[in-house]
Every structure is written in C-alpha cells, then in structure tokens.
Amino acid sequence: MDITATDLWDRVFGTQPAPSHWTVIVTGLVALLAVLPRPVWRLTRNAVTIAHEGGHALVALVSGRRLSGIRLHSDTSGLTVSRGRPTGPGMVLTAAAGYVAPSLLGLAGAALLAAGHSTALLWGAAGLLAAMLVMIRNAYGVLTVLLAGAAFVLVSWRAGSEVQGMFAYAVVWFLLLGGVRPVFELQHKRRYRGAGDSDADQLARLTRTPAALWLLLFHVVTLASLVAGGRWLLGV
Template identity: 50%
Template sequence: MSSATSSTLDWDNLSWDSLGDERLLVIVLMVAAVVLTGERTTWRVLRNVVTIAHEGGHAVAALVMGRELAGIKLHSDTSGVTLSRGKPRGPGMIFTALAGYPAPSLLGVGLAALVGLDRIQWLLWIVVALLAILLTQIRNAFGLLTVVATGAAAVAVIIWGNERTTLGFACAVTWLLLIGGLRAVIELQRSRRAQGSGSRGGPPVTSDADQLAWLSHIPGLFWVVVFFAVSLVSIVAGGWLMLSWNP
C-alpha cells in the first residue's frame, strides 16, 4: 500500500514543464474571458476595467490634440465621461471622440506584446503607472474607488504573486481588454439600434459614434464598423503575440 504523501504534488516546485505548455494557459484564459464577458452579471463588473481604458483613450487623445483636460468620471452603470475644453468641432474633437472605443483593444495589443516578450513585471508596473496618472483626473467617488481597486489588485499580484500567478493575471487583464473591447462595440450598436441614432440639430449625446457622425458628416454606422474592425484585428494580433510567449 503506497503512502498518502507519495502521490502528493509538490506545488512549490512545479515548473511550466510539469504543468504543460504555458500556451494552454493563454487559451484557457481566452475562453474564460469570452464566457465572463458574455455573462451579464460578471460583465457588469468587468466592464469597469474596459471603461477605464475607454475614458483613458479619450483623455490621451484630448491632450495629444492640445485640448485642456477637465476631468474624468466613471459611473456605477459602467458608463463614463471625459471632459475637455477646446474647439467644439474640428480634427481635435474628432480624434478625441474617435479614441475611446479602440483604446481598450489597442492597449490590450500592447500588453500582449509585453507578455510575448516575457516582460510580465513591466506590464504590471505599466498598468499601475497608467492607473496612477488616470487617478489624478478622476472627479467622482465611484471613479476613484474603481481605479484604486484595479490598481491595488495589480500591486498585490506584483508583491505576492509567483511566476504562474503574475503570468495568469497579466494574460487575464489582456484578454479582458481585447474581448471586452469587442463586446463594448457590439453593445454600442445594439444601443444605437434600440434608441435610434443620429441627430437632427445640435450635437448628439447618445454615443461616440453618433457624436462622430455629427462632427464628421459620416454616418455613425461607419464609425461602429471602424471600431469593430480595430477590435477584431486586435484580438487576432493580441492572441498571436501572447501565444508566442518565450521565456
């Protein structure tokens, strides 16, 4: 009769070889991201991370175009608003409005590249740094709570996480931005269809796509297609980069 301890795994000394190909982890987390963003309850929580990236995209674009950033608010219904001062129309406002929906996907590609280069610690510190910068522009209590909680999770992984934990967390965040970015675009079009789109006078307030339509005189559906294409290409590119992980 074999002893009970003879079949016990030594978890502290497990290596990637004993666990199997690390690429399997990337695939498993991709499936998890699809499932969790597809389920209404979990998506309502996770979407806050996508909203942080979305509003951060607006903020960066506003600064790049020389607009004065007036603050960011994140709401409990997972919506957000980025306020900036400058000309109400023109290229600066168009670029600012355009930057929101692609931001989570493009950030996800950047993080995926760091995963592929085995720069996991860099990735986590970059996330913390971006959240710290964003925190200076938050103008409401829920927004402060959301950004601080997200940053605290990343810091906790940096301090206490082992190699497997940090890689898993990094891949999970990256997939959330990539898959969640696409889910947000799909929701955008569903909302436009349900509420009616376009504007017959003043500037629209319903969505970024309709605001872009008013600013550019190009139909809102065109901008939704652009957002969708960027998100889809980003998922493919991000997945390829993460699957090329080579420690």
C-alpha cells in the same frame, strides 16, 4: 533585504519565462467567462469603462486639449470632459479613441507578453491607473480605479513570476475580448435609437459622415486587435 535601484530595474524591465500553452488557453477562457455572461459582464464592464475613458483622456492630452476631469458611474457608463476647440482633428481623435482604447491597450499588452515582459506590463498598468486617478472627479470612480490599481501593484510586488504571468495574460485577454462587446452593444442600442449621443453619433456630427461608418471602424479595430493579439498570446 534591501532592494537596490538595479534590482528594481531588473525586476520590472527584465524578461520573464513564457507560461505554458495550456496556461495561455485557460486564462483566455477565464477572460471569456468574464465577458460573455450578462450578470458577470455588468461587473467586469467597469474595467472596460476605465480603459474607454482613459483612451479619451490620453488622446485629448496628446492632441493639445485641456483635460477637465473623468467620471465613472456604477452603471458602467463614464464621461471624460476636455476643453479646447469644439471641432477639428483634436476633437475627432478624442471622440474616436474611447471604443478602440481597450482593444489597442490589449494589443500593446499582447506585444509586451510576447516579448516576455509581464512584470513591466503590470507596473505600466499601475502607473497609468495612478495617472488617471488624479483626474477622477467622483467617489465611485476613485474607488474603482484605486481597487484596480491596488490589484496590479499587489500582484506585481508580492506574487511570483508564474502568478504574475497568469494575471497578466488574463488581463490582456480580457481587454482584447472585452473591447469587442461594447461595440456590438452600441450597434444594438443605435438600432433601437437608444444611443443618440454616442461617440459614433458625435463623430458623425463632427465629420459629417454617417455614424455607421464610425461604428464599422470600431468593429474593424476591435476585431483586428483580437485576432492579432490572440495570435501573439498563443504564439502562432
């Protein structure tokens, strides 16, 4: 059966019924299980790295910097390279965007789900991953982003509304919960002097303020996003 442009528009931007309260809770528990156990986190953290580096890249472009490329590594680290002034607001915003990006994306996703736009969320995520793919500069990064994008496209195009809703809620819960853990990991590394060139330390050098202050900001943004996004998802 042929799909017209109107049908496609209604399919993507129309509203979908909210899942049951228990479905929301179960998807949150599934996301929690993807974040807490260390062996699982070693794999799922790759998704948080995609959001982290995507945050750096997006803010670099918005602030007028020239994006050179993004690399994603199998140890879940990443690198985003942009060109422009080595100091100034653009560089500060770009450096600050990484650790808060997963949580802010999760918060935006929670707002979309609260409004009943689970399909639009899935298509939007696929579009962002496609745009990011153009700037990936290593094979592992290409594979990771392709697999993530394929999952979103497959679910949004082939699955029913119920499965789409469950998948969308699980993804948003994961971003909200998964955005919190890396900040605590960074705090732990800095305590033992294992992250001397972290985003917080770069920001400290750029702004001549303590790295601990930036670490506190990361904690505030990620935890506040989790609380606000969680309330939207649960409808409380």
